[in-house]
Amino acid sequence: MTTDHGGGRPRAGEAYDTGCVVVGGGPGGVVLAYLLARGGARVTLLESHGDFNRRFRGDSIAPAVLDYLHTLGLADEMLETLPHTVAGEFVWRAGGRAYVLADYRRASRRYPYYALIPQARFLPFMAEKAAAYPGFELRMGARVGRLLRDGDGGRVNGVAYTEGGVTRELRARVVVAADGRNSKLRGLGGFTATELGAGLDVLWYAVPRTPEDPPLSGLQLVTAPGALLAVLNQDTSWQLGYLIAAGGHGRVRERGVGAVVEAFTRELPWLRDRLFSLTDVNQLTLLPVRITTVDTWYRPGLLLIGDAAHVISPVGGNGINLAIADAAATANALLPCLLDPASPAAALDAACREVEAVRRPPTDREQRSQRRAERAAAARLAKGTTAPPFVFRLFDRVPALATLNGRQNASLIRVPSPRSEILRA
Ligand SMILES: Cc1cc2nc3c(=O)[nH]c(=O)nc-3n(C[C@H](O)[C@H](O)[C@H](O)COP(=O)(O)OP(=O)(O)OC[C@H]3O[C@@H](n4cnc5c(N)ncnc54)[C@H](O)[C@@H]3O)c2cc1C
Known part of the structure; x- marks a missing residue:
């Protein structure tokens, strides 16, 4: 340099x-x-x-x-x-x-x-x-x-x-x-x-959006058992957020990505075909709030x-x-x-x-x-x-x-x- x-x-x-x-x-x-x-x-x-x-x-x-x-x-x-x-x-x-x-x-x-x-x-x-x-x-x-x-x-x-x-x-x-x-x-x-002080962290993931998907508002939160999910309509994709208690990323890692996939699939079953692509916690992007x-x-x-x-x-x-x-x-x-x-x-x-x-x-x-x-x-x-x-x-x-x-x-x-x-x- x-x-x-x-x-x-x-x-x-x-x-x-x-x-x-x-x-x-x-x-x-x-x-x-x-x-x-x-x-x-x-x-x-x-x-x-x-x-x-x-x-x-x-x-x-x-x-x-x-x-x-x-x-x-x-x-x-x-x-x-x-x-x-x-x-x-x-x-x-x-x-x-x-x-x-x-x-x-x-x-x-x-x-x-x-x-x-x-x-x-x-x-x-x-x-x-x-x-x-x-x-x-x-x-x-x-x-x-x-x-x-x-x-x-x-x-x-x-x-x-x-x-x-x-x-x-x-x-x-x-x-x-x-x-x-x-x-x-x-x-x-x-x-x-x-x-x-912030009480939450977010793990982000994106999946493609198709014309057949339901016409949700672009800004949605969904309460799921043990989790809070964010669903943002980004034109050609859905931006999915898995909200966890602040500092809880380690626990998500321990439990594995299956719990995240399950929460989204249960609440948004029409995304099932695209959530198959989520197989590893490392695919999630952490935003420490x-x-x-x-x-x-x-x-x-x-x-x-x-x-x-x-x-x-x-x-x-x-x-x-x-x-x-x-x-x-x-x-x-x-x-x-x-x-x-x-x-x-x-x-x-x-x-x-x-x-x-x-x-x-x-x-x-x-x-x-x-x-x-x-x-x-x-x-x-x-x-x-x-x-x-x-x-x-x-x-x-x-x-x-x-x-x-x-x-x-x-x-x-x-x-x-x-x-x-x-x-x-
Ligand atoms: C990883 C991440 C994820 C986020 N996710 C969300 C979200 O999901 N929802 C939401 O509402 N908000 C989110 N935010 C917050 C939102 O993006 C910001 O509030 C918004 O972009 C603030 O704009 P800004 O211009 O102040 O700073 P930023 O958008 O952060 O821009 C700062 C810029 O400065 C540049 N920079 C940094 N250091 C230097 C340097 N030394 N020299 C030159 N350039 C430098 C960076 O590359 C960057 O381009 C997120 C922020 C981050 C960082």
Whole structure:
């Protein structure tokens, strides 16, 4: 590996190589880089992987985010060109009956549903849109390993990244860490992350979907004896989740994959022919669920967004939505500073503080609601009850509750509208 300490240095007469470095090409980073570039800023997006292929990630785009993408002029093209499925309801099956617990038909006038679009399709779509703007630069296979700081070692003013075995430095007025749940930059920046505790882990598996399969809502949970199953409609496949008590992966290994196959086959017998392919526990992908908060989202020159700032549980499927809402708030706050070369560091600091002030309250609310839902689900798993809880029967009798719940879930996301006219279609 060689190190190029010269190539990334500011050019004569220019203090920085770029206005903003965004680290991490997940939904938070890609959407932010797109917004900044479209707003006229210079932005470099660094992604450690060589492509956007990823499986079993949060990909349920909420009505509020679809509305936001519509304001940008992107939603209709995205929905027309990217294969996806829509889920108008969140359904929980228990005791042989289906209970609609959230109905999204009143959650948006234009897009009254969650759109399930794999990140492997959504991210290249957004990156391609961003590439239309001259200020945008994307470096794939570029892994950030170090923060650069001012002479006095205080303010962050860039990153060192390794790409193709070569390490380069890139100076920027502000660094945004959108590098996910195990954020390297969160550690390098000295942030304190606190685990709020999660009661569940998920084991994922996918099987092909056929036209003969029942027309289930895209978002389903099923209570099975001793297990909770998630069934997500992913267009050409079913994404199947086997939810277990946190840390229970070892027990699943001991019991063998047969118990998992049996649970799915019993509850979803029409999948029997495809579940034959599941013969080994190692075919299951473990998502250790975590709910994490950090002391602050900001240190001078460095802002955390998305999972880097707040790991959330897949309960509610809102990780992608919170990351995009963070990106929207960050673009609103940073663009005026990035477009004005004379704006002082103090203005950037204030902009980053604004992002946390706007985004932390809805994020905290979402995490609180996830912890309640997780605790309840974990308690039922521990007891082994399969009977529907009383509240399900209430939802059954009063359908308005599902509508209210759908509107409330969707409103928790709170995507800030674009402030800059350039961002409006
Ligand atoms: C394995 C996994 C499974 C998940 N499953 C689900 C699910 O089933 N349901 C659900 O709702 N949510 C799920 N989530 C959460 C959901 O995908 C996230 O909440 C959402 O993607 C957050 O977006 P983000 O942009 O903040 O971070 P991410 O999507 O995690 O993106 C971070 C990006 O940063 C890049 N990166 C990391 N370190 C560096 C570095 N040093 N330099 C450069 N780039 C770097 C990574 O390669 C990645 O592309 C899952 C997350 C993970 C990691």
